[in-house]
Amino acid sequence: GLGIRVAVLDTGMYFLHPDFAGRSITVQTFVGQPVLDLHGHGTHCIGTACGPRTPPGCTPRYGIAFASRIFAGKVLTNSGTGSSCSVLAGMNWAIANGCQVISMSLGSPTPVQAAYTAAGAAALSRGSLIIAAAGNKPGAPTGAPANSPTIMAVASLDPTLIPSSFSSCAKIEIAAPGRDVFSSVPMPRRYAIMSGTSMATPHVAGCGALWAQSSPVLRGINLWRRLQSSALRLPFPASRVGSGLVQAP
Numbered sequence: 001g002l003g004i005r006v007a008v009l010d011t012g013m014y015f016l017h018p019d020f021a022g023r024s025i026t027v028q029t030f031v032g033q034p035v036l037d038l039h040g041h042g043t044h045c046i047g048t049a050c051g052p053r054t055p056p057g058c059t060p061r062y063g064i065a066f067a068s069r070i071f072a073g074k075v076l077t078n079s080g081t082g083s084s085c086s087v088l089a090g091m092n093w094a095i096a097n098g099c100q101v102i103s104m105s106l107g108s109p110t111p112v113q114a115a116y117t118a119a120g121a122a123a124l125s126r127g128s129l130i131i132a133a134a135g136n137k138p139g140a141p142t143g144a145p146a147n148s149p150t151i152m153a154v155a156s157l158d159p160t161l162i163p164s165s166f167s168s169c170a171k172i173e174i175a176a177p178g179r180d181v182f183s184s185v186p187m188p189r190r191y192a193i194m195s196g197t198s199m200a201t202p203h204v205a206g207c208g209a210l211w212a213q214s215s216p217v218l219r220g221i222n223l224w225r226r227l228q229s230s231a232l233r234l235p236f237p238a239s240r241v242g243s244g245l246v247q248a249p
Helices: 041-050 084-096 114-125 197-214 221-229
Strands: 005-010 025-029 069-074 101-104 129-133 152-157 174-177 181-184 191-194
Touching (some): 005 197, 041 069, 041 181, 069 084, 084 101, 129 197, 129 221, 152 197, 181 197, 197 221
Parallel strands (some): 005 069, 005 101, 025 069, 152 174
16 A cells, blocks of 8 residues: 555544554544544454564564545544534545545444535545445445445444344445454454455555555556456345455555
């Protein structure tokens, strides 16, 4: 992910985490609270997408784009809640900062929102790709913003590569590991295991950063297409897994 800007729009980041010492980190809050993540969700997602290649001690590797530039936008409060206004402000910030990959592990069970679709289109036109969680409502359709046609929706897979029971369905572009995912959280816990399409999304974002580094042509819609065309096909309907399991270059 060297040279690639990855934005994670979430509950912020615990940027004092020792695993991220020396990293290029740009932060911004949109919810009237300091960016420092006191919830854990955002730090977990950033860990998956951008965590270190070699964590200290016997800690297993959990990060993908370990050389990327991190842009942490706090669009959800420390209680994990937020508004569409805050989320859209974060999306515009990430696009304006030239983030080639924008990861959004958030959503609501609402129909397609025109504002999100417009933001997704703006991102694609400027060489950015927005990747969002499909949602964690079994049998329910993909929520917003992932249900917008200009935003890539991610479903969750179990370690056995079957669709996770909690993963929403319908508009799905790709799938990634989302059950029992190990990653970073605020100190003093340091690490934790979480599950959800929220955990699957940064896997796609991290792989997207690797693909983006591999070629300057892989930006926006071209990056979207490469992620889908390179995915490992799975024996499940596209409404559950999209093109299949995301692959690194």
